[in-house]
Amino acid sequence: MQNPSIKYILKLSIPIFFANLAIPLVGIIDTGLMGNLGNLSYLSATSVAANLFSMIFWSFGFLRMGTVGLVSQAYGKEDYTEIFNIVIRNLVFVLLISLILILLQSFIFNLSAGIFNLSDTTREFYQDYFQIRIYSAPGELTLYIITGLFVGLQKTKISSLAVGLFSILNIILSIIFVSKFDLNIKGVAYGTLVSALLISTSFLIYTFWYLNKMSKINININELIDLNKLKNIFNINLNIFIRTILLTFSFFWFTYLGSQIGEDYIAANAILINLVFLSAFILDAYAFSTEGMVGYSLGKKDISLFKKIVKNSFILSTLTGLIISIIYFFINKHVITLMSDIETIRNLSSSYAVWLILMPLISSFCYQFDGIFIGASQTKELRNAMIFSVFSYLLMSLYLTKLMGNTGIWISLCLFMVLRALSLFYYLDRIYLRFSTTK
Numbered sequence: 001m002q003n004p005s006i007k008y009i010l011k012l013s014i015p016i017f018f019a020n021l022a023i024p025l026v027g028i029i030d031t032g033l034m035g036n037l038g039n040l041s042y043l044s045a046t047s048v049a050a051n052l053f054s055m056i057f058w059s060f061g062f063l064r065m066g067t068v069g070l071v072s073q074a075y076g077k078e079d080y081t082e083i084f085n086i087v088i089r090n091l092v093f094v095l096l097i098s099l100i101l102i103l104l105q106s107f108i109f110n111l112s113a114g115i116f117n118l119s120d121t122t123r124e125f126y127q128d129y130f131q132i133r134i135y136s137a138p139g140e141l142t143l144y145i146i147t148g149l150f151v152g153l154q155k156t157k158i159s160s161l162a163v164g165l166f167s168i169l170n171i172i173l174s175i176i177f178v179s180k181f182d183l184n185i186k187g188v189a190y191g192t193l194v195s196a197l198l199i200s201t202s203f204l205i206y207t208f209w210y211l212n213k214m215s216k217i218n219i220n221i222n223e224l225i226d227l228n229k230l231k232n233i234f235n236i237n238l239n240i241f242i243r244t245i246l247l248t249f250s251f252f253w254f255t256y257l258g259s260q261i262g263e264d265y266i267a268a269n270a271i272l273i274n275l276v277f278l279s280a281f282i283l284d285a286y287a288f289s290t291e292g293m294v295g296y297s298l299g300k301k302d303i304s305l306f307k308k309i310v311k312n313s314f315i316l317s318t319l320t321g322l323i324i325s326i327i328y329f330f331i332n333k334h335v336i337t338l339m340s341d342i343e344t345i346r347n348l349s350s351s352y353a354v355w356l357i358l359m360p361l362i363s364s365f366c367y368q369f370d371g372i373f374i375g376a377s378q379t380k381e382l383r384n385a386m387i388f389s390v391f392s393y394l395l396m397s398l399y400l401t402k403l404m405g406n407t408g409i410w411i412s413l414c415l416f417m418v419l420r421a422l423s424l425f426y427y428l429d430r431i432y433l434r435f436s437t438t439k
Helices: 006-035 040-059 062-076 080-103 105-115 120-152 156-180 185-214 227-261 263-300 303-339 343-351 353-375 379-404 406-426 429-437
Strands: none
Touching (some): 006 040, 006 156, 006 185, 006 263, 006 303, 040 120, 040 227, 040 263, 062 227, 062 353, 080 120, 080 185, 105 120, 120 156, 120 263, 156 263, 227 263, 227 379, 227 406, 263 303, 263 353, 303 343, 343 353, 353 379, 379 406
């Protein structure tokens, strides 16, 4: 990679764009399936369950983000043995994390169910979903490693294919299980479980074949368990884990605030937040491609390359955020109508659609900064910026929700996105210093 032009960034980002587009579509389709069963409890239970598992699995997003940064920097140095070792080390993390989650499933369910103000029926549906979905952990977390690897290698078509096939299969199976077999909320859970295990197994086999083809793998146990490298990857993963826990908690907190106003607000906000996630996954296409390029530029110690990456990726991200906001301005009522057949929920969602329209442009900046810092493995700064942003968000949301109700919840979320961008901008000079100190 010599010139990270807008054309080149688009080349990397477009496959990620289509794959990421499919990810929130799973949530949208699941919400639509449950929202049209004529029982509000199905929709509320799906919203709570989706937020919980987003919090659980996104909390381990370090598996993808840590892999991208380290792999891309090793790729810039042409150290292919280290790329293989990075994958193996993180796959061990996947096995341990999955085992812990499955063993602690009763505790996790009881704790999470006790937090939300759910009716007895909603709690029962929530439990039906939870007891199935928890077993998708090994598959979903393995996909994090696979996507992180290929984004780091700037082979985004491969990473996007894995994510896209998982999402498409998930949607198809959920529709079949719900519509044809009348499994209701269990159907959407089974759809995720089966698709995660099938796709992750298939692509894991392909991953090892690809790495061996790229450079003949010679396994060196001493290098694999090198204490300094293990310590480095642990620190990177820990920092990203803390950062991601806080980020996913912020959306969990968003749902919690709605639940304190009323169950109708859980459902109404669920429709809007899924559309926010849709825009986020679209904008993340640029952030993902930036991760691999930034790490590569650090591996090559090419600061001019880094500057071009930052400039061109921000141009694309900002323009795309503006376009999405304009699109939402024109279509929000139609999309909301499709996502629920309950008139009160439709009207309630529509009354807060202005925040859906504003969010893509406002949030585009923080997503792009995330990509830059992840690619540079500058995880201490990511952690500290998120601590500041979430703490501020909690204070703002408590005050504004009390003052303005659900409007206050949405204003707080918008301000949270602004603070994320500003706090990372504050740390940007530290990445520039890396180019003169990286060995």
